[in-house]
Amino acid sequence: MQAWQLEKLGGDLRLIDRPIPQARPGSVVVRMDASALMSYMQPYVEGRLPIYHAPDQPFIPGGNGVGVVHAVGADVWHLKPGQRVLISSYVVAQENVDEPGRFLLGITAAGPVAEEMQADWPDGTLAEYALLPATAVTPAEGLPEISAADLATLMRYVVPYGGLLRGRLAAGETLVVSGATGAYGTAAVLLGLAMGAARVVAIGRNAKTLQAIAVAGGPRVTPVAVTGDIATDAARIRAAAGGGAHLAFDMVGGATDPNMTLAALRSLRHEGRLVLMGSMTVPLPISYLELMLNGWEVIGNFMYPRQAYGRLLDLVRSGQLDLGPIRPRTLPLSELPQAMALAGKAGNFECVVMLHQR
Numbered sequence: 001m002q003a004w005q006l007e008k009l010g011g012d013l014r015l016i017d018r019p020i021p022q023a024r025p026g027s028v029v030v031r032m033d034a035s036a037l038m039s040y041m042q043p044y045v046e047g048r049l050p051i052y053h054a055p056d057q058p059f060i061p062g063g064n065g066v067g068v069v070h071a072v073g074a075d076v077w078h079l080k081p082g083q084r085v086l087i088s089s090y091v092v093a094q095e096n097v098d099e100p101g102r103f104l105l106g107i108t109a110a111g112p113v114a115e116e117m118q119a120d121w122p123d124g125t126l127a128e129y130a131l132l133p134a135t136a137v138t139p140a141e142g143l144p145e146i147s148a149a150d151l152a153t154l155m156r157y158v159v160p161y162g163g164l165l166r167g168r169l170a171a172g173e174t175l176v177v178s179g180a181t182g183a184y185g186t187a188a189v190l191l192g193l194a195m196g197a198a199r200v201v202a203i204g205r206n207a208k209t210l211q212a213i214a215v216a217g218g219p220r221v222t223p224v225a226v227t228g229d230i231a232t233d234a235a236r237i238r239a240a241a242g243g244g245a246h247l248a249f250d251m252v253g254g255a256t257d258p259n260m261t262l263a264a265l266r267s268l269r270h271e272g273r274l275v276l277m278g279s280m281t282v283p284l285p286i287s288y289l290e291l292m293l294n295g296w297e298v299i300g301n302f303m304y305p306r307q308a309y310g311r312l313l314d315l316v317r318s319g320q321l322d323l324g325p326i327r328p329r330t331l332p333l334s335e336l337p338q339a340m341a342l343a344g345k346a347g348n349f350e351c352v353v354m355l356h357q358r
């Protein structure tokens with residue numbers, strides 16, 4: 001089979017021939033059809049992202065995708081060859097302990113247990129076949145009309161879905177999405193609608209992109225372009241929300257100031273929730289008294305629960321989540337270098353997807 005092999009972060013990335021992996025206990029081998037590229041794949045492989053830790057040996061990068069089960073190992077009871085599946089990069093150890101290890105397959109691991117897990121499962125999905133822990137795989141049957149490329153874009157939704165579930169978004173609530181113009185932020189707006197939010201206030205700095213999100217989302221979406229002044233922005237968001245919001249979901253990327261996140265926090269009603277899933281290069285100054293007096297909940301969240309892909313598929317099957325607005329831009333697996341460059345520049349409605357079979 002063809003596979004992309006990365007010598008190490010910042011090392012040589014090469015398309016090589018390797019034997020199709022053999023299934024081992026607890027694993028599945030998936031014949032890959034499509035996978036979505038992370039926007040930061042290029043700086044990742046070039047070793048320019050210092051917090052990432054890759055396996056201590058040449059490995060196949062890439063952590064998600066869509067394919068068909070080719071073989072299953074011993075101790076795998078539900079998955080069968082021929083089944084269409086979605087692959088998650090987020091792998092959590094299955095042992096019955098309080099704090100199971102977790103790592104991002106084909107991407108990174110942090111901490112001793114995670115690094116041991118990564119050493120056991122060094123390879124990701126940027127190949128024609130992938131060897132995966134069975135827990136990384138979710139059956140995706142019953143959607144024959146949806147192409148593998150379209151299904152691969154679910155990777156864009158599954159990350160914010162984790163935060164919206166963690167923030168307990170309920171049907172009929174008002175949701176504020178801060179960082180709505182970003183890749184995951186736009187998906188969060190669309191998912192909030194799919195999950196039954198009565199209103200979604202999409203906030204960001206780029207009025208034109210916000211307008212496009214409002215058009216894609218329909219009448220329940222109100223865009224608010226922020227000014228940078230926290231009090232002014234919080235008042236505008238509250239007005240757009242018809243009063244204080246129930247939940248604010250924050251997905252800013254590398255923000256160098258905390259103003260928009262604080263405006264989102266201050267747009268909350270009494271006992272509202274703020275979920276933090278993005279990143280900020282400066283501290284987030286929150287007043288102890290303000291939190292306490294308003295009864296606000298601030299929740300940091302990494303990734304999503306194991307059932308997330310299955311539940312997302314249910315939203316797609318029921319017609320609640322329309323995969324239409326975020327379009328895949330497909331390239332063959334052999335064109336990974338070009339695809340990484342495109343992924344870095346892709347807009348919020350575009351998802352660069354590799355097609356794995358020749």
Ligand SMILES: NC(=O)c1ccc[n+]([C@@H]2O[C@H](COP(=O)([O-])OP(=O)(O)OC[C@H]3O[C@@H](n4cnc5c(N)ncnc54)[C@H](OP(=O)(O)O)[C@@H]3O)[C@@H](O)[C@H]2O)c1
Pocket residue numbers: 039159179180181182183184185204205206251252253254255256257258260276277278279301302303304
């Ligand atoms: N928690 C998790 O499990 C998890 C998983 C995956 C990724 N992430 C994090 O998610 C973040 C977002 O990823 P992405 O791919 O969606 O990034 P992205 O497409 O680059 O979007 C980043 C967004 O942040 C906004 N932004 C940046 N600085 C800002 C500031 N100072 N004020 C207001 N808005 C600001 C951008 O606004 P403009 O459009 O105006 O520039 C844009 O909307 C990344 O930082 C990543 O590390 C977290």
